[in-house]
Amino acid sequence: xxxxxxxxxxxHSLQDRGxxxxxxxxxxxxxxxxxxxxxxxxxxxxxxxxRGVGYEVQYLVYQISRELGLTQDWVVAIIGVGNLGRAxxxxxxxxxxxxxxxxxxxxxxxxxxxxISGLTVEHIDELExxxxxxxxxxxxxATPAEAAQPVCDRVVAAGxxxxxxxxxxxxxxxEGVDVRKVDLSIELQILAFHEQRKAGxxxxxxxxxxxxxxxxxxxxxxQYIEAVDA
Amino acid sequence: xxxxxxxxxxxHSLQDRGxxxxxxxxxxxxxxxxxxxxxxxxxxxxxxxxRGVGYEVQYLVYQISRELGLTQDWVVAIIGVGNLGRAxxxxxxxxxxxxxxxxxxxxxxxxxxxxISGLTVEHIDELExxxxxxxxxxxxxATPAEAAQPVCDRVVAAGxxxxxxxxxxxxxxxEGVDVRKVDLSIELQILAFHEQRKAGxxxxxxxxxxxxxxxxxxxxxxQYIEAVDA
DNA sequence: GGTTGTGAAACACTTCACAGCC
DNA sequence: GGCTGTGAAGTGTTTCACAACC
Numbered sequence: 001x002x003x004x005x006x007x008x009x010x011x012h013s014l015q016d017r018g019x020x021x022x023x024x025x026x027x028x029x030x031x032x033x034x035x036x037x038x039x040x041x042x043x044x045x046x047x048x049x050x051r052g053v054g055y056e057v058q059y060l061v062y063q064i065s066r067e068l069g070l071t072q073d074w075v076v077a078i079i080g081v082g083n084l085g086r087a088x089x090x091x092x093x094x095x096x097x098x099x100x101x102x103x104x105x106x107x108x109x110x111x112x113x114x115x116i117s118g119l120t121v122e123h124i125d126e127l128e129x130x131x132x133x134x135x136x137x138x139x140x141x142a143t144p145a146e147a148a149q150p151v152c153d154r155v156v157a158a159g160x161x162x163x164x165x166x167x168x169x170x171x172x173x174x175e176g177v178d179v180r181k182v183d184l185s186i187e188l189q190i191l192a193f194h195e196q197r198k199a200g201x202x203x204x205x206x207x208x209x210x211x212x213x214x215x216x217x218x219x220x221x222x223q224y225i226e227a228v229d230a
Numbered sequence: 231x232x233x234x235x236x237x238x239x240x241x242h243s244l245q246d247r248g249x250x251x252x253x254x255x256x257x258x259x260x261x262x263x264x265x266x267x268x269x270x271x272x273x274x275x276x277x278x279x280x281r282g283v284g285y286e287v288q289y290l291v292y293q294i295s296r297e298l299g300l301t302q303d304w305v306v307a308i309i310g311v312g313n314l315g316r317a318x319x320x321x322x323x324x325x326x327x328x329x330x331x332x333x334x335x336x337x338x339x340x341x342x343x344x345x346i347s348g349l350t351v352e353h354i355d356e357l358e359x360x361x362x363x364x365x366x367x368x369x370x371x372a373t374p375a376e377a378a379q380p381v382c383d384r385v386v387a388a389g390x391x392x393x394x395x396x397x398x399x400x401x402x403x404x405e406g407v408d409v410r411k412v413d414l415s416i417e418l419q420i421l422a423f424h425e426q427r428k429a430g431x432x433x434x435x436x437x438x439x440x441x442x443x444x445x446x447x448x449x450x451x452x453q454y455i456e457a458v459d460a
Numbered sequence: 461g462g463t464t465g466t467g468a469a470a471c472a473c474t475t476c477a478c479a480g481c482c
Numbered sequence: 483g484g485c486t487g488t489g490a491a492g493t494g495t496t497t498c499a500c501a502a503c504c
Contacts (some may be wrong), residue, residue, distance in 0.1 A: 069426030
């Protein structure tokens with residue numbers, strides 16, 4: 001379930017504040033969802049709540065982490081060390097949440113050898129070696145659009161079955177490989193669409209069959225990338 | 231409809247290749263969706279196809295752009311000029327697709343005054359002035375987590391009604407303000423979850439009520455951020 | 461009294477399949 | 483013959499509302 005990570009984040013912040021127990025109502029508010037939905041989601045993991053009391057924060061954190069597979073470490077390689085690749089490499093939540101960056105790779109000789117967030121940038125030619133030697137299971141593609149599909153083909157050939165794609169292309173991959181994409185321009189376009197509606201813009205009345213956007217983002221929606229300050 | 235930007239991208243790339251007309255089947259394949267879904271989506275905009283022939287690429291690009299509000303320019307401010315803010319500022323697709331970056335702001339005196347992608351970083355104190363003077367309608371928050379809510383409150387108070395949030399927090403905003411978020415760690419966690427399933431990992435059999443993930447990403451899912459190479 | 465867990469209803473979205481049109 | 487546009491069926495998700503429980 002794609003909402004579990006959101007609950008997990010909310011629980012972590014409750015944990016940091018020393019909260020021991022939480023009701024579905026409170027947790028739902030913190031996560032920005034409806035409480036019935038939260039209870040139904042959690043009930044799929046098992047009965048981890050106590051009627052009349054709520055959920056024990058620590059126990060729930062453990063159960064959700066386990067469900068998401070965060071009790072084991074996942075090895076990640078970041079391909080493309082532009083500004084975005086750097087932002088990703090420097091992302092603190094990476095290391096602390098079960099993800100280990102095993103390699104930063106780039107095709108540009110000028111960045112190869114650079115030290116970024118404690119890692120040395122390696123040449124893209126090392127891709128297969130690094131994937132195999134470190135047991136990389138998730139590849140993050142932060143290359144320009146043209147390079148994305150070839151890079152994807154190579155990581156898949158080397159055995160990677162999960163890809164997070166930041167390049168503005170639809171990657172094609174064989175059956176059994178998961179791709180998720182994060183796309184700024186699409187987010188902006190969706191905001192522009194809503195904005196136009198609010199303003200009663202030029203299209204306001206010309207497409208009445210679209211109701212106003214009622215919900216928030218759909219489930220499973222990609223969420224933040226990073227928040228690095230210089 | 232959150233898939234329109236995806237269709238638009240596919241159409242643009244067809245246009246670049248000189249294709250004049252496209253069937254729902256072809257366009258659906260390029261966008262990674264089912265052709266019936268695509269036809270239904272497009273039919274909401276009006277009858278822009280020709281039976282027996284398909285859709286005229288150029289006309290459809292115009293109609294979708296209009297529906298999304300891309301025929302007018304949207305003014306964007308980016309708050310937080312870390313690696314991510316820089317990546318966003320340098321994103322080419324920004325300017326070319328109806329979005330104009332009117333300001334880069336940061337609280338850190340060391341970055342204020344820096345020139346990035348043709349813009350000068352301004353101090354966060356100028357936030358309200360910049361929003362008003364340039365008519366900013368979309369704010370992109372790329373600050374550290376702690377700063378996100380205060381910054382959000384300020385942009386909303388200054389009249390912004392659309393926010394794209396990259397900080398790992400759930401922002402609270404008044405009714406009528408749209409927030410979308412992009413979250414790397416959530417994407418990674420979802421990939422880890424799938425990965426664990428494939429491997430028949432430790433949880434493989436303990437939660438059978440979750441079927442295998444059948445679909446791809448849900449509609450409206452955030453997509454790529456950037457693809458900058460150094 | 462308070463809160464969970466969950467059937468049942470409501471709703472939304474996707475896919476099928478074919479009539480209608482070029 | 484080929485392809486769109488769309489009613490109808492199918493599937494999945496969200497919300498309601500309340501019994502079961504602490």
